[in-house]
Amino acid sequence: MHNKAMRTLEFHKIKEQLLTFASSSIGKEKAQQLEPSVDFQEVVKWQEETDEAAKAFRLRGNVPLGGIFDIRPHAKRAQIGGMLSPGELMEISSTIRAGRVLERFIAELIEDGHELPLIAEYMNAFSPQQDLQKLINNAISENGEVMDSASEKLRALRNQLRTNEARVREKLESMIRSSNAQKMLSDAIITIRNDRFVIPVKQEYRSSYGGIIHDQSSSGQTLFIEPQVIVQLNNVLQETRVLEQQEIERILIELSAAVGEHTHELLQNVKILAHIDFMFAKAKYAKKLKASKPLLNNEGRVKLFKAKHPLIPPDVVVANDIFLGEDFTTIVITGPNTGGKTVTLKTIGLCTLMAQAGLQIPAIDGSEAAVFRSVYADIGDEQSIEQSLSTFSSHMVNIVDILKQMDHDSLVLFDELGAGTDPQEGAALAISILDEVYKRGARVIATTHYPELKAYGYNRQGVINASVEFDIETLSPTYRLLIGVPGRSNAFEISKRLGLNESVIENARGYIGADTNKVENMIASLEESRKQAEEDREEANDYLKQSEKLHKDLQKQIMEYYDEKDSMIDKAAREASEIVEKAKREAEEVISELRKLALEKNAEVKEHELIEARRRIEESAPAVKKSKKAAVKAEKREWQPGDEVKVITFGQKGHIVEKVSSDEWQVQIGIMKMKVKESDLLFIKSEKPKETKHLATVRGKDYHVSLELDLRGERFETALSRVEKYIDDALLAGYPRVSIIHGKGTGALRQGVQEYLRNHRSVKKIRFGEAGEGGTGVTVVEFK
Template sequence: MNEKALKVLEYSKIKDEIKKYVNTQAAKEVIDSLKPYDNIYEVREHLKETQEALMLLMKKGNPPFEGLYDVREPIGRIEKGASVLTGQILKIAQMLRCARKFKDYIKRKEDEEAFPVLEDLCEGIVPLKRLEDDIFNIIISEDEISDRASEKLYNIRRSLKEKNSSVKDKVNSIIRSNSKYLQDNLYTMRGDRYVIPVKAEHKGSVPGLVHDQSSSGATLFIEPMSLVNLNNEIKELMLKEKAEIERILSELCLKLYNNIDIVKNDSSIVWELDFIFAKAKYASSINGTIPIISDNGIIDIIEGRHPLIEPKKVVSSDIYLGREFTSLVITGPNTGGKTVTLKTVGLLHLMGMSGMLIPAREKSCIAFFKEVFADIGDEQSIEQSLSTFSSHMTNIVDIMDKADHNSLVLFDELGAGTDPTEGAALAVSILETLRKRNCKIVATTHYSELKAYALKTSGVENASVEFDVETLRPTYRLLIGIPGKSNAFEISRRLGLSDEVIENSKSLISSDTLKFEDLIQSLQDKSIKAEKDARAAEVLKLEMENLKEKYEEKLYNLNKARENTLYEARREAKSIIKDAKEEADDILKNMRELEKLGYSSEARQQLEEHRKTLKEKLDKSSEGQTFVKQNKSDEIKTVKLGMELFLPSLNQKVIVLTLPDNKGELQVQAGIMKINVKLKDLANTSESTKESRKASKREVKLNLRSVATSIDLRGMDSEEAWYNVDKYLDEAYLGGLKEVSIIHGKGTGVLRKSIADMLKSHPHVKTFRLGAYGEGGNGVTVVELR
């Protein structure tokens, strides 16, 4: 990607914004080296990783980057076999801990959404938990090693503590006995040795070694001879402590050296993750979305916003090209936002091709380009003695040499800086040459000749930035398909120029030009109205889709509830039949026992007959629970499109949409659903309706048995109670119950109030009241169903 386009489109400012969210200098250097990728698969992969990081931020919060430092320098020293400072070893351990925690952070449960790109990246992390723990157990802080780092260090420090205690007692005793010779009754330290402040005139009275004197010379800091041996022992212990600490740190460095490849690999992945999550945090700050990457030059940016303009001030624009046209010519007055639109197109492409989410609506599409060329801004160069036109033309010549079908070319005020007639002709020629190469072009101009070129040339489209004549301000809204109008006369009139001067000006312009300008104004008005109507239609479309989804879900739930009810009814019927049979067998068994005790066999014979009669009735009842089946003689042989038939499995009339295929399957419409069924499963409407009514009567009776007349909520919280009551009321309503009881207990009344709030708006509830005396009082709510 050419550096000039990156500079003109302010790509570096985007990178500076991302740097605000990184934790390490290493990640900042990754950002510094970032450029648009030159492979479409890389672009898609890096966009995916940024989106996954954003989703993780929203779902799991900030990643575990606490205490992360850039430790490339100490890792490099260890790799060469050198030792490093205590604090540097501690920072390496903190990096290893971040890497290990990130592996846990990215891990997902079975039912959670997958993050394949980041999961693959984190797969390379190798946790070094034991090494990490060794470092944290030994090093407490950058300046402190734990006493338990080794047994030898522990013994040295214990001896040092005892010696220090002894020397303090000794020096305090010396101070007390020599207080008259001392400047102050206290001791101090000089070079890790205990000394006392002796007046210069009494130096002979306190035998010892002079270590220092005060600035005035009045005080000498003397180490009494009786302390020399103790101080020597303390110094020796301190040297031993230092040597042991160095040995321990060398040991840790050796462990790191033995695992240096893993340490380097983990650190590289952590820097990469730091960079990725910085992109995600920046995307969150600009409400970025992942764009679709087109490989055939199609651009369709929906409500795109320039990321460097304040969110409260920026105006979004819909920008598209690459289908019906490949060149877009934006015209209109200065300060109308043409250049901002141009930069928005270019910068959003650079961001997208660098793996950044773009500030636009979802489903926006950008194209993958090998090169983005931009000629924007004042290119006048005093050092090179180039005028504005010459400088622009030098850049344009370079673009003309390199641009091809894989290029996006952006021109700002093409042809400006020279004679308008020649400049316009040159601009048309440049655009036409690049268009024939199938370059994607967005150009701004104020030349009317380019409006006419766009109108009459296939593959070129006009566009303009809307201007509000009433307020004399641009709205910055891009209108594609409409050339810009200068509005010079209207602006001049509102600023106070006399009508006479304006009319004289109009008389100097040809009538065709004036008609053309009026046509542009008419097109603008119609376009604004059409866009407003389209937005309203889109809102209505979304509402209808939501309603459709809502009612489809309701129908699905009703059908599901019906199936569940039928299943429960059949199950309960079988249970009743089974219980009745068992009861009959028990009665017969008991009668046999009574017969043994002296009852006649006639009684037993009568009981057998009664049992047989009961069994026959129960068997008939059991047969009544099956669905209505179609006799083979009643099977439908032929159907016609639009024919109304009956589908017993849904207990519903259906309309035939297609004729049966070679498998005997056809498509029918049941309500708002279209389903495939077999021809043999359908029945004629008149016969099946009667049978379904009989079947439905049996179902109601069975439902009455299967649904309890009360539900007990005691011990539940409000949320659980709401769920259970809602489900129970659905079942009771489908079961045909008219009145049910909800037992919630008296308690504090919170559960009772929560249930009452729910019942007020429940669709199945007609009225409800608290239980009367004998019904449970305030602990029960009695509900009348519709």
């Protein structure tokens, strides 16, 4: 990758921001060494690693990465026989422990059913080294000191030290509490000089105590003397200290040797922990930028949706859609300064470098990035008031270097191409340079002031004009990139808005050639047409979406209706069959009893017995309930637009829109309008007069809720918010089940939606859609 281009695009600032999210020094070192890769498979793997880390971070909200140290120097020194300090040994123990905690954390995620194959592969190579950690912890405290429990000998020596110190202090305390002490001592305290206990004696009484003088005060009036009576005790104490230090060194050498035996494993662990920390640093950085994982290709195709410059504060940055490499390979952005042309160049350049470095890009889901063999950028000070020959020369040196090295697998960014020299010569050079880059098949975006390049985009296949929108009303750029529309000069309009005399402006127009005026008028017409087309397209898209949703809802409702109808018919048939069978059994019993009576009495059956038998047979016949639905006659009244009515045929409520004929009205039910005869209408209530104050609207059961929610293209947080609101609306509408379309993609959105649904109190069951319902790109939700 071209180092100068990375400096020009300020990729080092991206790394500086990334550094702040690493938890350890070895993670920061890994982030500092970050460079974009030109190997497609390697870039794919890096992006998958970042996505896995982002998934784990999103699921738990935090990752245990504390207590990791750079123990590589310690391990290497131990390997060659060096003695490690207690602090260094404690750092080794802490790093081993941190790795084991992280290992358990990842294992728990996997046990919960979350797939993290790449992270799991790294952690499988991690060597726990539990025995080494236990050996160090038994000897070294958390404060980095060798503990008494490190060995029996050390415990005995330290007990002896404490006993001897107590004897020395006891002897000295008796001396400083004596009757003469206040007169002979500068202060009644015991202190230490040269690791031996001493007392501060006034100069004139030095002979009263004898012993050894170890130090004196700055004034010379006080001597720090070790009295003769405790010299022997101090000697014993010092000998014991020497033995203690020898035992401590023996313990440290033994522990260092144990570390040296596992140097290879420890260095491998450091490498793994550094990479894991680096992966999670990228995930945290992606969350801060609200970035997403790009789709990757090695065909030079770039599609960035709502892309933002990562180094511009989020409250002022403007998102843009940028496309390159499919229908066209060259974009020429024209227009005045301060409009955002250079920001657009840097946005696509930085997004490309970030994607090839395994970083997620500041654009929404579905964006696509290409893996280029090289990225070149000639971006100078686009806000310079004076561009001298030296500036032109500097640009040309860069351009010459770029033309020597670039090929078909390159992304080239030119800012103010051809600027800094005679306009005609500069424009000619710019066109020639663009032709050369285009012939070699590279992807190129160039910005320029020259009006001649506006025609360049019209005359070359694979080349398109673009501009950055400028609002004449506010006299400021909107920073919106307009692909397909060349930039135009706004000097006359701005001057007019600022109050310049109309005659001066008209006089200035006369100095401009007819061709230039035609081009400017054409551009103005294109802008106006584009704005109108965008408005019409948005309105048409809204109608289309509503129509498609209504069509799908009606289809589902009709299918559910027929399913319910068939179910009810089957149920009615079964019940009718049971009733008939019961009636037959009753009739058989009555006939049997009649025969029995005739035989028993040997005579004809009496009339009243026949009447009783007939009554029983009649009672056994099934009773048919008459439908409660009766024809509803329309009331004779004066219908008015806005009246709330019920369409009897459909059993749905709606509002009258307008009269169609003498006996027909147009009625709106939900978002659907239809013609209905007066005889099929049942009046409910008239439209209430409009109030001046707007009251809060409460959605009732008649509010139309779609049976599907489409989340494709949404950011993760926004999608979950929409799911939460949609589930509440669907429950209010009384739906038994709904579908949520999340697409297949990386699976992150699907996983997050299903996690939310599993924990929702009103959700009975969730499943993927069938083959005809969208497969794994759709989750079907059934309510309790």
